[in-house]
Amino acid sequence: MRHLILVLGDQLSFSSPAFDGFDAAVDMVLMIEAPGESTAVWSHKARIALFLSAMRHFAKDVAARGWPIEYVQLNATSEPSLGARLGDALRRNHPQALRLVEAGEWRMQQEIAAVCEHEGIALQVCDDAHFMCSNREFEQWAHGKRELRMEFFYRMMRRNFNVLMEGSEPIGGQWNYDVDNRSAYPKRTGPGAIPEPAGFEPDTITREVFELVEEHFPEHPGLLKHFRWPVIREQALEALHRFIDQRLVHFGTFQDAMWTDTPVGWHSLLSAALNLHLLDPREVIAAAEESYRKGQVPLEAAEGFIRQILGWREFIRGVYWLDMPGMKQANHFGHLRTLPSWFWTGKTNMSCLRDSLKQTLSLGYAHHIQRLMVIGNFSTLAELSPQQVSDWFLAIYVDAIEWVELPNTVGMALHACGSRFTSKPYVSSGAYIHRQSNYCAGCCYDPTLRTGENACPFTTLFWNFIEQHETNLAANPRTALMAKNLHKLSATERLGIAQRAAHLLENLDSL
Numbered sequence: 154m155r156h157l158i159l160v161l162g163d164q165l166s167f168s169s170p171a172f173d174g175f176d177a178a179v180d181m182v183l184m185i186e187a188p189g190e191s192t193a194v195w196s197h198k199a200r201i202a203l204f205l206s207a208m209r210h211f212a213k214d215v216a217a218r219g220w221p222i223e224y225v226q227l228n229a230t231s232e233p234s235l236g237a238r239l240g241d242a243l244r245r246n247h248p249q250a251l252r253l254v255e256a257g258e259w260r261m262q263q264e265i266a267a268v269c270e271h272e273g274i275a276l277q278v279c280d281d282a283h284f285m286c287s288n289r290e291f292e293q294w295a296h297g298k299r300e301l302r303m304e305f306f307y308r309m310m311r312r313n314f315n316v317l318m319e320g321s322e323p324i325g326g327q328w329n330y331d332v333d334n335r336s337a338y339p340k341r342t343g344p345g346a347i348p349e350p351a352g353f354e355p356d357t358i359t360r361e362v363f364e365l366v367e368e369h370f371p372e373h374p375g376l377l378k379h380f381r382w383p384v385i386r387e388q389a390l391e392a393l394h395r396f397i398d399q400r401l402v403h404f405g406t407f408q409d410a411m412w413t414d415t416p417v418g419w420h421s422l423l424s425a426a427l428n429l430h431l432l433d434p435r436e437v438i439a440a441a442e443e444s445y446r447k448g449q450v451p452l453e454a455a456e457g458f459i460r461q462i463l464g465w466r467e468f469i470r471g472v473y474w475l476d477m478p479g480m481k482q483a484n485h486f487g488h489l490r491t492l493p494s495w496f497w498t499g500k501t502n503m504s505c506l507r508d509s510l511k512q513t514l515s516l517g518y519a520h521h522i523q524r525l526m527v528i529g530n531f532s533t534l535a536e537l538s539p540q541q542v543s544d545w546f547l548a549i550y551v552d553a554i555e556w557v558e559l560p561n562t563v564g565m566a567l568h569a570c571g572s573r574f575t576s577k578p579y580v581s582s583g584a585y586i587h588r589q590s591n592y593c594a595g596c597c598y599d600p601t602l603r604t605g606e607n608a609c610p611f612t613t614l615f616w617n618f619i620e621q622h623e624t625n626l627a628a629n630p631r632t633a634l635m636a637k638n639l640h641k642l643s644a645t646e647r648l649g650i651a652q653r654a655a656h657l658l659e660n661l662d663s664l
């Protein structure tokens with residue numbers, strides 16, 4: 154055998170460079186289901202099912218091309234780890250080399266390299282051409298910069314790929330329409346009718362996977378009954394086109410809006426399909442740009458959506474590989490508190506967190522502003538350990554793969570990497586959540602109160618956070634106002650906040 158081509162669960166594309174020059178006479182594809190990958194963190198059942206189902210569908214397509222494939226099923230051996238299963242496969246097949254594209258996780262890349270070394274098999278790691286900026290190019294861009302900012306990276310990417318450009322200038326004269334993209338749903342009428350995203354009835358393969366998941370991971374969090382995720386490329390394309398045709402138009406306007414029992418809003422639900430490589434980011438960006446150029450959606454919508462993919466998604470990946478393995482231990486504020494147990498049940502009195510967590514447990518999905526400004530915001534204010542919070546985010550979302558989850562959680566949401574790639578901590582009081590949602594109307598707490606039994610925990614802990622970090626916040630132009638506002642409070646009120654915050658922090662489990 155010449156090449157044994159390892160296809161990991163998040164590399165399900167026939168455009169993968171690992172297949173370049175594939176010769177069925179001398180090469181073979183290898184795919185491995187490893188139970189250890191589902192238990193490394195306590196994975197949501199839908200996350201496990203999505204990976205297994207998409208992998209099994211892809212393997213079927215590989216076989217349909219007449220390509221030799223060895224597929225190691227979950228229950229094939231008692232050995233749980235991917236590394237051990239890979240070692241077995243290498244000994245069985247004795248290839249001249251193991252080939253794969255870069256893994257989506259630093260630990261897995263190390264594990265694969267160690268197994269190859271141990272077995273004396275050459276390892277060929279190809280650049281992951283799914284991404285528009287290679288790790289090498291990102292390193293070059295970041296070289297010499299102590300602090301990295303997405304906005305400048307995004308402008309470079311817009312120019313390099315000629316996206317929403319008019320010559321050398323951005324269409325419309327502005328790079329960024331973020332200020333137009335912060336509306337809440339009307340408080341009186343709510344979100345109104347939002348077109349349903351595409352959803353896909355589980356087929357035989359997916360239903361078999363459900364049984365396997367219930368058998369092997371019965372205690373894991375989450376439900377499978379709402380599973381409608383795309384598991385093959387054709388479905389992912391249908392989901393993309395449905396989004397572009399029906400929902401992109403208001404994506405920008407309501408990007409930061411939240412509402413009870415409105416789990417998706419105008420968001421695309423495409424992250425999982427993108428992260429499994431069922432969709433190529435170039436085609437997603439092209440579809441959004443085309444929709445704008447045909448006059449079907451406003452520029453703010455197309456730009457806002459494209460920025461998430463061409464900007465944030467590529468930037469986040471670059472930062473991950475640049476800063477690993479150190480990022481895994483990042484803890485700028487030295488926060489060490491334990492994750493409250495209700496993160497796994499949604500049983501909290503705080504209505505914003507209850508809604509965001511309950512939908513997460515039932516769907517494996519929450520949109521960005523719920524992840525950032527509800528769950529992430531609370532985690533920072535409650536001084537939770539970034540590593541525990543990050544493990545939870547990695548476990549619970551269907552789109553979670555470490556390269557994208559870790560920098561978003563520890564870097565963006567928890568500011569645990571300091572100002573390395575975000576200019577300020579994303580923290581707010583209950584006032585922000587009140588403005589952007591209807592959550593507070595159904596809550597036993599009051600977002601306007603800083604002290605007392607009914608004070609919103611976000612509000613109390615926010616002012617406590619400012620008190621704790623006053624000097625640093627005052628020194629940063631983007632947060633100086635927060636520190637200044639602290640001095641408008643009386644000494645008695647500041648003391649009251651400190652006392653109430655201490656009580657809350659000692660009793661996080663009962664909030």
Ligand SMILES: Cc1cc2nc3c(=O)[nH]c(=O)nc-3n(C[C@H](O)[C@H](O)[C@H](O)COP(=O)(O)OP(=O)(O)OC[C@H]3O[C@@H](n4cnc5c(N)ncnc54)[C@H](O)[C@@H]3O)c2cc1C
Nearest residue numbers: 420421422423424461466520521525552553558561562566
């Ligand atoms: C604490 C935290 C953890 C997160 N963990 C993940 C994760 O594990 N996996 C993941 O894919 N995204 C993660 N994100 C980013 C973002 O929240 C999700 O990509 C998004 O909510 C997915 O829903 P959607 O497809 O409807 O996205 P939309 O809001 O419709 O956005 C369109 C696409 O842009 C991309 N995108 C948007 N924001 C980001 C971002 N910050 N980083 C990278 N890509 C982005 C996604 O591919 C997404 O599908 C996280 C964000 C936070 C704050």
Ligand code: SF4
Nearest residue numbers: 503505583593596609
């Ligand atoms: S009052 Fe506070 S805890 Fe309750 S929903 Fe509003 S922000 Fe959340």
